[in-house]
Amino acid sequence: MEIIGSIIKGAINLKGALTSEPNHIEAQQNVLEKLLKTASKTAFGIEYDFERIVSSGNIQNEFANKVPYFDYHQLLEKWWHRVIEGEENVTWPGNPDYFALSSGTTGKKSKRIPVTNEMIEAIRNAGIKQVEALSNFNLPASFFEKEIMMLGSSTDLQERDGHLEGEISGISASNIPFWFEGFYKPGRDIAKIDDWDKRVQRIAEKAKEWDIGALSGIPSWMELMLQKVIDHHKVEDIHDIWPNLQVYTSGGVAFAPYEKSFNSLLKHPITVIDTYLASEGFIAYQERPETDAMKLITDNGIYFEFVPFHPEYINQDGSLKQDAPSITLAEVEVDQDYVLLMSTVSGAWRYIIGDTIEFTNVERAEIRITGRTKFFLNVVGSQLSVNKMNTALREIEEKFDIEIPEFTLAATRINNQFHHHWYLGTETAVDNTTLAETLDEVLKNANKNYRVARSKALKGVKVTTVPPLVFSEWSGAQKKKGGQVKMERVMSEEKFAEWEAFISENTTTQNQ
Known part of the structure; x- marks a missing residue:
């Protein structure tokens, strides 16, 4: 028996047994009160x-x-x-040592989000909570002796005006506790490489030296890294390199679109655990294996509010109208999309993170990410959320036995009539006309608003298929490869024109 692994697993199980479920409503009240008292003397x-x-x-x-x-x-x-100019006590006491750079899913210009020492501690505490939750997943003792591959952004943070800047995954990795360094891969030297392609090449070269038991990172970039390792060593799947790989923690995006393509890189299934780490904080983690929903962290420096996600509450740019009603955790219901608001120990107040979520279990405060406010396609009343788009594409995958890990679309005008033009990242012999007709029918059957729109202003659906790799190349050209960068699912007409120009220059497409 692996002695060290058994000790670690035993300690985690004991901690889990001694930790009771918090009263989430009271915890949130306490967090808000502490936030307000701490920031009461700020501007x-x-x-x-x-x-x-x-x-x-x-x-x-x-x-x-x-x-x-x-x-x-x-x-x-x-x-x-x-705050960026160095002034103290603006939205939080003092001035932060870090700023998280986040290009998110829209625009080339990075956001610069304050990251205080209190937030770093909160992220670390959330990570410990997630490790403790592993006691629920019936993993063998040997797992707790294996190494963890964390594929985030570069930890080579840039100094600027007396503080350090980088993506939140790089900031977090640069602040890992000393006792974790022995488990952490690819290690500090490789993690500092800023060029994503070069960093992944070094990972591929060193891969056989490591005994990886767990992976952590954004699914799209994780797949590319795994494929690079497989190709470099000329093997069939990643388990030929890392036979003890048992766990993958996804982060910040729904894993379902990537499930088929991700599993094709494995010899056998592994445990997938969802997490929700954003530049603004560590929001939630999957606590139980019987659900893929994630538990909001209600007692750790973030106060949450929720606005019912109705079109009348959303401005055209995806922001909230100020008269939109908000509710607290005590008032939420299951199966209702909400715009998520956060107030945090980094001095964000009633902050619209841009994500929409739904509750699957109110008592446990468990949620799923359902989409983005800016990715809500309602130009002609179709009311399509990313969640509904993902669900429809899973049906398409099942029907034609194909993989569609990536997609984007826009409402475009042809002869002054609106059409939905989908670009699907897939390798398939199914023609685009068939895919378009099938997708249209699936959405009509599943969504009343879409069905009504198709009978009126929405005149047609078009599908163009492109290789999945094109999406990561677009992200790299628009922003930066790796890290927290995610593909925009719904584009404006102007952005879509840029996308189509990029496609025209970089690939040969199959047009409907």
Whole structure:
């Protein structure tokens, strides 16, 4: 028996047995009160009279009534530009040592999001919670002696005006506790390589020296890394290199679109655990194997609010209308899409992260990510969320026995009539007309609003297939490869024109 692994597993199991389920509603009330008290003397806290909010009879209601919603650009324009310029005590006490660079899924220009020491500690605490949850997954003791491949962004953070900048995965990896370094791969030297292709090449070259038991990273980039390792060593699958690989923790995006293509790189299935780490904080993690839903971390420096995701509450640019009603964790219901708001120990307040979520279990505070506010396609009343798009494509995969890990689409005009033009990342002999007709029927059957739109303003559906690799090349050309970069699922007409020009220059497509 692996003695060290048994000790570690035993300690995790004991900690899990001794840790009781928190009262999530009370935990959130306590987090908000602590946030407000801590930031009461900041410029933001004075502007919105945090001291009066704390002394009111209902802190949550008063907070919602007094403080407006902020998306990144609104918070940057009024408050965070002062933080970036080095001013202290603006939205949080002091001035942060780090800024997370996030190009997200829209635009070439990186966002610069404050990351305080309190947030780094919160992310570390959330990671410990996730490790403790492994006691629920019935993993063998030997697993706890294996190494973990964390495929994030470069840990070579850039110094700027007295602070360090990088993507949140790079910031987190550069702050891993000393006791974890022996398990962490690819190690500090390789992790510092900024060029993603060069870093992955070094990983491929060193892969046989490591005994990897777990992977962590964004699915699209993880697949490319695994394929590179497989090709470099001329083997059939990744288990020929890492036979003890048993766990993959995905992060920030739905894993379902990648499931078929990801599994094709394995000799046998592994345990997939979802996590939700954003530049703004560690939001949730999968606690139980019987569901792929994730548990909101309600007692760790982030206060959550929820706005029902209805078109009348959303501006054209994906931001929230200020009169949209918000609710607390005590008021949410299952099977309802919500826009997620966060107030954090990094000085984000009623911050629109841009994701939509649904609750699968209110008592356990378990959620799934359903899409992005900016990726909600409602130009002609079709009301298509990313979740509905993903569900439809899974049916297409099943029907034609194909893999579609990537896609994007836009509402385009042909002779002044709207069409949905889908680009599907797939290698298939099925012609595009068949795919378009089938996709159209699946969406009609599953979505009443889409069916109505197709009978009126939405005149047609077009599909173009391209190799899946094109999507990562587009992301690389638009922003940067690897890390937290994710593909935009819904594009504006202007962005779509750029996409089609890129496709025309870089690949031969099959047109409908």
